[in-house]
Amino acid sequence: MSGHRIGAITSRLLHQFRRDRRTLALLFVAPIVILGLLGYLIRGSASAPSVGIANQDQGPLGATIAGSLEGSSKISASTINASDGDAKLKDGSLVAYIVFPPDFSQQAQQGNIAPEVHLEGSQPGNQAPVMQALQDALASLAAASPSAVHFQPKLTFLYGGPGLDTLDYFGAAFIGLIVFFLVFVITIVSFLRERSQGTLERLMASPLRRGEIVVGYMLGFTLIALVQAAEVLIFSLAVLRVHNQGNVLLIFGIETLMVISAVNLGIFLSMFARTEFQAVQFIPLVIVPQVLLSGILFPVSSEPKPLQYLSDVLPLTYAVNGLRDVMLKGADLTWPSLQLDAGVVAGFCVLVIVAGIATLRRQVA
DSSP states (O other), X not given: OOHHHHHHHHHHHHHHHHHOHXXXXXXXXXXXXXXXXXXXXXXXXXXXXXXXXXXXXXXXXXXXXXHHHHTXXXXXXXXXXXXXXXXXXXXXXXXXXXXXXXXHHHHHHTTEEOOEEEEOOSOGGGHHHHHHHHHHHHHHHHHHOSSOOEEOOEEEESSOOTTOOHHHHHHHHHHHHHHHHHHHHHHHHHHHHHHHTTHHHHHHHSSOOHHHHHHHHHHHHHHHHHHHHHHHHXXXXXXXXXXXXXXXXXXXXXXXXXXXXXXHHHHHHHTXXXXXXXXXXXXXXXXXXXXXXXSSSSOGGGSOHHHHHHHTTOHHHHHHHHHHHHHHHXXXXXXXXXXXXXXXXXXXXXXXXXXXXHHHHHHHO
């Protein structure tokens, strides 16, 4: 074994990396960007979940604890009427509301603290700060009581509930993510191979128009991807038993929009890659930020304000919201929120189709 020959191979490889600025950026810049984004996402959030306080207590304790909750840094509390609580949970203006019943002070004096906590339920991460803020507000009351105090809040879930596990809550988002990610990777690599083998240039030299070429490839990739989407959905519902309250065809319809957007995004971005390795480099740049910011792992409402603005322009955010609305809340097409989510994803599909057609000739000429 010759050290000189090994050194020559190593030197050649390093020279290749030095000339490939895109790869160097992926190796040294992308990790800093992703970790910085993740750190800002977790530690930079100053927003607190919005919680309504409905004090019906005839005694002094309800007002005291309600005032303590309104001063809590863990939640953003506001006074509401109990009759408006469910409506505010449905429209997303509140993640929970707490009701102190008329006999709350009397029960507390007897050692039983039982406020009514009504949770929206589709985002399990919002439950912890609500319950922690309530416990903190009641801690001083329990300490001042001469007898043992039993803290037994009455929990009510608008959606979901204790019968659902982690996979039930995240299953809808994961179904969309798996379909979007795999279809994107397959499309961008396959379409790039068509270019590198000269197939696309030969098609461009034929009487075919750019739009016909892009739509033809789109339909081919989409048909294959829809089979995959159906497989993912059937496996999730029939084998994994992921919780579903909505129409299966509606779920598949949202998957179809995600497939079309992923296919055309892959076609469009493949125009800016020369090798399959460069095509794969788009994954940390395009997929990872959407995974972090689209509400799959962290609720969008808990993100720092600048990142919420960024989340609002990501198509995966609306696709995930739509899937969760259908599977966890039983939404249908009469829901304005679902109409918005489907409309934004469909609009993104049109945008990337037009972008792919517009950039096709310039890249292969």
